[in-house]
Amino acid sequence: MNLKQLSEQLGLSQTTVSRALNGYPEVSEKTRERVRQAALAFNYKPNTRARSLATGRAMAIGHVIPVSTQQEMVNPIFGDFVTGAGEIYSQHGYDMMLSLVPDRDEESFYRDLKIKGNVDGIVVHSPSMDDPRIALLNELGLPYVVHGRASSVTLPYSWVDVANASAFEEMTGHLAGLGHRRIALINGIETLDFAHRRRRGFLHALRDAGLEADDDLMVSSDMTESFGFNETRRMLALPNPPTAFAVASLITALGVRRAIEQAGLTVGRDVSVATFDDDLSYLRNGTEDAPVFSGVRSSVREAGRRVGAILLSRISNPTALPASEMIPFRLVTGTTSGPAPS
Incomplete structure (x- = not known):
């Protein structure tokens, strides 16, 4: 189907249909949605080159x-x-x-x-x-x-x-509410804004729980599985190791879990883990009703x-x-x- 045929189906001018498909503000939202639905129904595919010439855009x-x-x-x-x-x-x-x-x-x-x-x-x-x-x-x-x-x-x-700060504050508060007093932060690179905000939320939750931050229990780097594994193994070897970990990524949390299990400990009983879960399509955190990792979830x-x-x-x-x-x-x-x- 071409633009002329789609326009005839809708009873609209070709100009109106073209502007609706290109998101021009002078076309009402109701008309844009009507045209979009019709284009989907009739499998209309605009000619990208022609569209680019008509709009002056690269598309x-x-x-x-x-x-x-x-x-x-x-x-x-x-x-x-x-x-x-x-x-x-x-x-x-x-x-x-x-x-x-x-x-x-x-x-x-x-x-x-x-x-x-x-x-x-x-x-x-x-x-x-x-x-x-x-x-x-x-x-x-x-x-x-x-x-x-x-x-x-x-x-x-x-x-x-x-809301990264609020998310990490709530997640860390969840761990503190379970009685954990030695909570570690395994974060992303803190010159990046999201990681800076997550650290801020983590520290706020500690203060609210009356807990002191320990520099030995706060690290930041690329959010890889190996980073989580290596830092967790190091922290668990400390004289006074953490009993809980707040982690910036599900990928990193997999490394945290591997280190805990390799140390002969049970996740959720001996050491707790909560993570930021980006709700990934190909790396699911359990199911919707039964997540594996505790934490905060956002798509x-x-x-x-x-x-x-x-x-x-x-x-x-x-x-x-x-x-x-x-x-x-x-x-x-x-x-x-x-x-x-x-």
């Missing part, structure tokens, strides 16, 4: 990954995020462009993207506390959305995030969908005020947390 979204964080591209968390974002892109006829760029070349790469018009918008991944990409993209006038936040940046920008795929939707809206209406959205989380209780051993 592509850029995801730029610095070499220093290239491990993110093989991380299942990143995979779930781009899958969610890709669902939104494909619904609106957009392609995705993934680029791995040396850190020293990142600024010039963004400038080239703007000059060449290769993409219509950018998703900013893994923001640091004072991320310089925000000021650069504002200067370039290239639409973008940040997956996360940059606490030290005062410029206005669009973002989608989860990174839904975060990808929301980033995609906000970015396409900004491309359609670049003068709109920045938008932000908080993805919800909830505490789940599995078999890995229990009362502190007496």
